[in-house]
Amino acid sequence: QVQLQESGPGLVKPSQTLSLTCTVSGGSMNNCECYWTWFRQRPGKGLEWIGNIFHSGSTDYNPSLKSRVVISADTSENQFSLKVNSVTAADTAVYYCARESYDYWRFDTWGQGTLVTVS
Amino acid sequence: SSELTQDPAVSVALGQTVRITCHGDSLRSYYANWYQQKPGQAPILIIYGNDNRPSGISDRFSGSSAGDTASLTITGAQAEDEADYYCNSRDSSGDHVVLGGGTQLTVL
Numbered sequence: 001q002v003q004l005q006e007s008g009p010g011l012v013k014p015s016q017t018l019s020l021t022c023t024v025s026g027g028s029m030n031n032c033e034c035y036w037t038w039f040r041q042r043p044g045k046g047l048e049w050i051g052n053i054f055h056s057g058s059t060d061y062n063p064s065l066k067s068r069v070v071i072s073a074d075t076s077e078n079q080f081s082l083k084v085n086s087v088t089a090a091d092t093a094v095y096y097c098a099r100e101s102y103d104y105w106r107f108d109t110w111g112q113g114t115l116v117t118v119s
Numbered sequence: 120s121s122e123l124t125q126d127p128a129v130s131v132a133l134g135q136t137v138r139i140t141c142h143g144d145s146l147r148s149y150y151a152n153w154y155q156q157k158p159g160q161a162p163i164l165i166i167y168g169n170d171n172r173p174s175g176i177s178d179r180f181s182g183s184s185a186g187d188t189a190s191l192t193i194t195g196a197q198a199e200d201e202a203d204y205y206c207n208s209r210d211s212s213g214d215h216v217v218l219g220g221g222t223q224l225t226v227l
Contacts, residue, residue: 035216037216046203046205046218046220046221047154047156047162047205047218047221048218049216049218052216060214060215060216096161096162100216103168104150104152104167104168104171105149105150105152105207105208105209105216106150106152106164106167106168106207107152107154107162107164107207108164108167108173110161110162110163111161112161113161
């Protein structure tokens with residue numbers, strides 16, 4: 001059974017780059033027709049889709065974040081990553097990685113989430 | 120990008136039935152999925168493909184879809200069902216993820 005685990009700094013200074021990694025275990029990213037996805041949830045707010053990377057390497061981003069976000073994958077390490085540059089306090093959130101299965105476009109697997117504070 | 124609309128909050132008496140809805144034009148063409156999120160926890164998938172339950176999900180949860188509206192029904196709501204519920208689908212082109220704003224369910 002595939003599991004996801006986010007990792008990265010919990011504190012980032014304003015104007016710097018937020019970098020997170022999601023490690024996939026229990027299955028190979030290469031063997032999955034999946035969209036590897038990042039979400040975030042600001043304190044007291046709803047889920048916000050950030051973007052994804054398909055197994056082919058193509059990416060898609062939320063238009064509201066597109067200018068500051070890059071999602072990449074290292075399939076040899078079975079990991080995918082998120083970078084958000086020029087962060088402000090508004091980027092303080094719990095960040096989740098998730099797997100979107102190509103059938104039904106369902107997010108069937110989620111990481112536990114990691115809190116990133118910009119301060 | 121939130122092109123699916125949900126009521127921000129809904130309440131239900133313990134043991135009663137509640138329906139949570141999700142509206143969006145793309146639902147005429149694409150499946151709806153539903154997620155439950157409890158405080159401090161990651162979301163979990165509870166309904167996919169409009170009306171399918173993943174293994175391990177209580178049969179109190181059911182889903183349906185008609186026209187531009189998808190619905191999540193909780194039959195015999197329990198205290199542990201108090202949570203936020205989100206719907207998601209694809210946009211009308213099928214190329215982009217769309218997500219509802221979430222519904223906070225209170226069990227009275």
